[in-house]
Amino acid sequence: MTEAGVEQKLSSGTNAPSIKMKGEKVSVHYGEKRALFDVDLDVRENQVTALIGPSGCGKSTFLRCLNRMNDTIDIARVSGKITLDGEDVYDPKIDVVELRARVGMVFQKPNPFPKSIYENVAYGPRIHGLARSKSELDGIVESSLKKAGLFNEVKDRLLESGTGLSGGQQQRLCIARAIAVSPEVILMDEPCSALDPIATARVEELIDELRQNYTIVIVTHSMQQAARVSQRTAMFHLGYLVEEGATDKMFTNPDDKRTQDYITGRFG
Amino acid sequence: MVGYLVVLLLVLAAAAYWIGRTRAIASVNGDVARLHSLPGQHGMFLALFAAGPALLAILLWSLVTPGIESSIIADRFSSELSGMGIPQVEAFIRDARAMAFGGLVGFADPTKEAAAAVYKSVHTTSTWIIWAVALVLSASGFYWAYSRIAQAYRARHVVERVLRAFLIACSVVAILTTIGIVLSLIFESLRFFQQVPFYKFLFGTHWSPQSAFTGAGAEAGAVNQDIFGMVPLFAGTLLITLIAMLVAAPIGLMAAIYLSDYASKSVRAVAKPVLEILAGIPTVVYGFFAALTVAPYFRGIGESLGLNVASESALAAGVVMGIMIIPFVSSLSDDVINAVPQSLRDGSAGLGATKSETIRKVVLPAALPGIVSAMLLAVSRAIGETMIVVMAAGLAANLTANPLEAVTTVTVQIVTLLVGDQEFDSAKTLAAFALGLVLFCITLTLNIVALRVVQKYREQYD
Amino acid sequence: MTDAISSFGAVGRPVSIHTDGAAKARLKGRYRTETWFKWLGAGAVALAGLFLVLLLSTIVTQAIPALRQNYLTLPIDLSAAKVDPAKLDEVNYDAIAQEALAARFPDVTSRQDRRLLRGLISTGTGVFLRKDIAADPGMLGGTVDYAVPVDDFADLYLKGLLADVGSDEAISTSVTPSKTSGDIDLTFGDDAMLALARGRGATEGENGMLTLTSGASSLLVVFNGGTVKLTALWPGPSGTAVAKGTVIEALDSTAPAASGQAFLRVIDTPEASRKISDKEIVWLDTLKSAGQIESRFNSIFFFTGASREPELAGVWGAVVGSFLTMIVTLAIAFPIGVSAAIYLEEFAPKNRLTTIIEVNINNLAAVPSIVFGLLGLAVFLNFFGMPRSAPVVGGMVLALMTLPIIIIASRASLRAVPPSIREAALGIGASKAQTVFHHVLPLAMPGIMTGTILGMAHALGETAPLLMIGMVAFIVDIPGGFTDPATILPVQIFMWADFPEAGFQQKTSAAILILLLFLVIMNAIAVILRRRFERRW
Structure with missing residues (x-):
């Protein structure tokens, strides 16, 4: 157990879940500009961790570090250490493809591929070679869609284009697409920001259900959403991690003045 | 002579500008703020009316006089010309004009010299007429406009309205060009189809217009209709286009993919100019390269393999045309590939796909309509390309699918039929226009389809 | 901490589905495809670059020779007897230039050879001469050294584009001619020449007779101030070799040339497969070695209009x-x-x-x-x-x-x-x-x-x-x-x-x-x- 773990145990007082991912002194530079300052944050297994904070505070940047999506940005430079099950994900020995298979991602704007619903979900298992037969692939697609709570809505039109679905359905399709790869961690970057309230509620429900099997990190703009879906919350401001702790404590009795101000709507 | 007139009018316009300005200022005793329009606008107004109508008259005159003069000559010499066919009359007039004003003279004879003298005197008369007309127009325009200039006169509105009319006229030039193309192609093609039925032209499989006439002398009008079948030309064009696309499509597409997704900045800094240079090289240079380097090279390879490669093989022309089209394909594909939203690439990468998996399974399928339309535009370009095939492809219309043989194309035949001394009315030259019409229709259809597909595709992501 | 991970994931398969041996193997295959794809793209770009380089280099290498033109300086007689200053327009300047060239090679007498010789200078010579005289009448009245452009084939030969000519090599034996002009016999002190001719495409006949046809390389023997082209060789008595030859440039004497005094010049390209004859080559080489040929910047190309004559x-x-x-x-x-x-x-x-x-x-x-x-x-x-x-x-x-x-x-x-x-x-x-x-x-x-x-x-x-x-x-x-x-x-x-x-x-x-x-x-x-x-x- 690390110090953070011990501290966590003390503060929550219950049998804390083990730590799945861990960031130590994570800093990110975009060219000359520094976007993240020495962030230490743990992600606990089978819990939802919410990252909150005003725009441009670095929460999405941190999220994208967890599965090295920042690699796709030429000017981004990451320092510090991030581990997945104790392995440094920025270790040159670690393969980024394998990492992303284990740490899936759902994006802000639903981005289904311009393919059929079936093909969207089957894409991940196909490229990773997870299914040995057509029937096994069918099984993965069906169970993923079911877990994403989408199966009943689309079961009759699996071969229609994924871009034809409504926004909320598209986002759940993207979640199903991520689940189909059997990741261990799912990262969600403001998954509901482009959705209407009803679709948002549906996705939030889904996130809560998914917690049984996956570790989830979610970036959100909405404090209510963080309060509703997460067990733990981390507050970012201007690239610094301000405060981190159990969600109920954060929303009732935060340690930091800035957190207090933010959740009460004084800024952000 | 008329050149001096134009210069004179321009000088007059400059003077009118100054006069108009001065008068406008004088009309308010120097208190310029009381004028409705600026003094300069009054000057412009006066200049426009002093020179504009006269310049328009000169433009009109220079467009119509050659025709009028020719018809006067033809009329004056009708007895001498009565025995001749239309082409000979045209040649006669052409020579007479050349003798009168300088130019290439076919051959001279006394009648032509007489005609040239008449030409000269007619031309002198018409020049005097235009001088008079232009000066009268200029003076009256100046007088009218000068009398208008006053404190409250809205010279700016007039000037801006004329300007606007000029701008509209300029935009209409593009439409006039299209109309000109369509009308001239259709008109000449109709004359061709009067001599050769269009089904024989479109579906005939024999093409040898060099032996167009069955009879001779006075009977020379009888056209052998069976030698104007364009199927072999069309087949040849398609064969060369196919070879060109087999070269250009994969190389152009892969180059675009590599440059947009893989290449480092320094590689891109070298490769992009290389493609731009390839695109900027004139086609006649490619033609020279094809005829003098590539064709003999392929022939040599063929010989060493025991194959008989024609020295003007479709393969050489097609390959070089393919090289020419590579930058075209790659720049269009580049646009299309970059139009695929980054979110799709992120989505794929977020699932753990490698770069090539993302490209092959997400980007390319998503960009497919755009790529298809890029290829259509490239095909259209290849079909309309002229110089490479004129220099490197053959003249004989073989109906074959063997790339090692010589084939001919639509554009090659247009050039062959129209270059050199031809009478303009023969079935041969008219056939070139019929071929031009076919070429225009095919490329236009391909372009319209391609632009539609691209538009639909753009809408998908906008 | 790793021991805390649950070993079973979502769909009932081990979580390590992405890390087990099979996954590693699959990953390796995927990366192989990735590399392939990448190189395919790089190859396409490289190919486009290669095409460009090929095209430009072909054109540049061909264009460079055209930037220069060879001129032949001839002493041209412009005395009043040849050019009447009053009737400058009626003079046949071409003929004057051709006479000057013919005077340079007095041995060339047959009509055919004279015509060949005249062909060495450009057909535009007369025009240039007329123009230059009109511009500078001071040229008239005597003999002037005047540079005329050489004909296109001569020019190409001088630029080394028509035939491969080896350098002169000394013959390490004596050479004895029978006459100084016409068809002559040469006697070589040893038979090394026979082997050489065989290697150069000579046709083997009866009794060791070797014939050098126009399909073989041309063998020229240069000695005694003249040039002889060999047409046939055969073994002579006591290890010598005898050759039949045509004199292209007359010899000074029939004295035998000692070992090292005669030179062999080989034109590798057979006469039948080049557009310039042995005679023209010999004449041009003579003129060149006499310093009468000069390569100049090709101002004709840059500053005149089109012509049917390449030069x-x-x-x-x-x-x-x-x-x-x-x-x-x-x-x-x-x-x-x-x-x-x-x-x-x-x-x-x-x-x-x-x-x-x-x-x-x-x-x-x-x-x-x-x-x-x-x-x-x-x-x-x-x-x-x-x-x-x-x-x-x-x-x-x-x-x-x-x-x-x-x-x-x-x-x-x-x-x-x-x-x-x-x-x-x-x-x-x-x-x-x-x-x-x-x-x-x-x-x-x-x-x-x-x-x-x-x-x-x-x-x-x-x-x-x-x-x-x-x-x-x-x-x-x-x-x-x-x-x-x-x-x-x-x-x-x-x-x-x-x-x-x-x-x-x-x-x-x-x-x-x-x-x-x-x-x-x-x-x-x-x-x-x-x-x-x-x-x-």
Whole structure:
């Protein structure tokens, strides 16, 4: 157990879940500009961790570090250490493809591929070679869609284009697409920001259900959403991690003045 | 002579500008703020009316006089010309004009010299007429406009309205060009189809217009209709286009993919100019390269393999045309590939796909309509390309699918039929226009389809 | 901490599905595909680069020889007996130059050989001589050393492009001739020459007879101040070799040449497969070693008009034609194109007509250029009766072709001017026209100029439409005006590429280089304009 773990145990007082991912002194530079300052944050297994904070505070940047999506940005430079099950994900020995298979991602704007619903979900298992037969692939697609709570809505039109679905359905399709790869961690970057309230509620429900099997990190703009879906919350401001702790404590009795101000709507 | 007139009018316009300005200022005793329009606008107004109508008259005159003069000559010499066919009359007039004003003279004879003298005197008369007309127009325009200039006169509105009319006229030039193309192609093609039925032209499989006439002398009008079948030309064009696309499509597409997704900045800094240079090289240079380097090279390879490669093989022309089209394909594909939203690439990468998996399974399928339309535009370009095939492809219309043989194309035949001394009315030259019409229709259809597909595709992501 | 991970994941398979051995193996395969794909792309780019290098290097290597021309300096007799100063126009200057050349080789007597010898100098010699005498009458009255351009084949040979000639090698045995001229016998001190002839493609006959036909390399023996071409060899008595030969240049004497005094020159390319005979080669080599041949900068090529003779052909006429044509194109396409762009971008209401014009312009940009040629032929030449082959017509056709390019580029650059500029001007009460002409247009001008230059570069390289309006005619004179018959650089290239003479191949490449040079300059100006003035809003 690390110090953070011990501290966590003390503060929550219950049998804390083990730590799945861990960031130590994570800093990110975009060219000359520094976007993240020495962030230490743990992600606990089978819990939802919410990252909150005003725009441009670095929460999405941190999220994208967890599965090295920042690699796709030429000017981004990451320092510090991030581990997945104790392995440094920025270790040159670690393969980024394998990492992303284990740490899936759902994006802000639903981005289904311009393919059929079936093909969207089957894409991940196909490229990773997870299914040995057509029937096994069918099984993965069906169970993923079911877990994403989408199966009943689309079961009759699996071969229609994924871009034809409504926004909320598209986002759940993207979640199903991520689940189909059997990741261990799912990262969600403001998954509901482009959705209407009803679709948002549906996705939030889904996130809560998914917690049984996956570790989830979610970036959100909405404090209510963080309060509703997460067990733990981390507050970012201007690239610094301000405060981190159990969600109920954060929303009732935060340690930091800035957190207090933010959740009460004084800024952000 | 008329050149001096134009210069004179321009000088007059400059003077009118100054006069108009001065008068406008004088009309308010120097208190310029009381004028409705600026003094300069009054000057412009006066200049426009002093020179504009006269310049328009000169433009009109220079467009119509050659025709009028020719018809006067033809009329004056009708007895001498009565025995001749239309082409000979045209040649006669052409020579007479050349003798009168300088130019290439076919051959001279006394009648032509007489005609040239008449030409000269007619031309002198018409020049005097235009001088008079232009000066009268200029003076009256100046007088009218000068009398208008006053404190409250809205010279700016007039000037801006004329300007606007000029701008509209300029935009209409593009439409006039299209109309000109369509009308001239259709008109000449109709004359061709009067001599050769269009089904024989479109579906005939024999093409040898060099032996167009069955009879001779006075009977020379009888056209052998069976030698104007364009199927072999069309087949040849398609064969060369196919070879060109087999070269250009994969190389152009892969180059675009590599440059947009893989290449480092320094590689891109070298490769992009290389493609731009390839695109900027004139086609006649490619033609020279094809005829003098590539064709003999392929022939040599063929010989060493025991194959008989024609020295003007479709393969050489097609390959070089393919090289020419590579930058075209790659720049269009580049646009299309970059139009695929980054979110799709992120989505794929977020699932753990490698770069090539993302490209092959997400980007390319998503960009497919755009790529298809890029290829259509490239095909259209290849079909309309002229110089490479004129220099490197053959003249004989073989109906074959063997790339090692010589084939001919639509554009090659247009050039062959129209270059050199031809009478303009023969079935041969008219056939070139019929071929031009076919070429225009095919490329236009391909372009319209391609632009539609691209538009639909753009809408998908906008 | 790793022991805390649950070993079973979502779908009931081990979580390590992404990390187990099978996954690693799959990953390896995927990366192999990735590498392949990447190299395929790199290969495509490399191939495009290779094509460019191949094309340019072919043209440059062919063009370089054309930049120089060999001149032969001859003592030409311009005394009053030959050239009557009062009747300069009636003199046959060609004959005078040919006499001077014949006097240089008094041994050449047969009609056939005299004709061959005359062919060494250009057929344009007389014209040059007449012009130079007219310019400098001081040349008259005596014998002057005058440099005349050599004929194209002679020129190509002197540049080493027609035949491979080895250097002279000393013969390490004595050589004895039987006579000094005509067909003679040579006796070599040993039989080394026999083996050499065998190696050079001699035909083996009876009794060891070796015949050197025109299909074999030419063997020339140079000694006693003359040159003998060997035609046959056979073994002589006591280890010697005897050869039959034809004297090309007479020998001084029949004295035997000692070992090392005679030289063997081998022309590797057989006489039958080159376009220059042994005799011409010997004459040229003689002239060259006498210092009478000089390679000069090829001013004929750069500063004269076209010709059917490769050594007299120049590009200047075509350059001037291109220049005149481009002036017309620019004068028409630039104002009309920019005006149309201004109207469509700034003034036009969004209605059907505007849409039609826009679609029309886009389609016009993709119409094959040859169709514009057909338009020019049907409308400008036949309907309006304008002169054939004239730069004014060529310029109009190219202007119509370039118009869409200029309009599209100008519109893009007008669109790039931010609306705030227009609003600012309109806000202080400027009229729409004042706004556009005082504020928007000046800001858009660099972009418009760049587009125009690129459009003009495109027009400069265009060939096909100009073939249609007769600019392909063979025109020797330099055009002096817009209605004079003219040809243009790309068409000149096209015509020269079609001429069978080997000399034209180099000229064509050199003309291409000149064309490319103009294009490079225009593109460089466009790039500089873009760099200097382009603003990002």
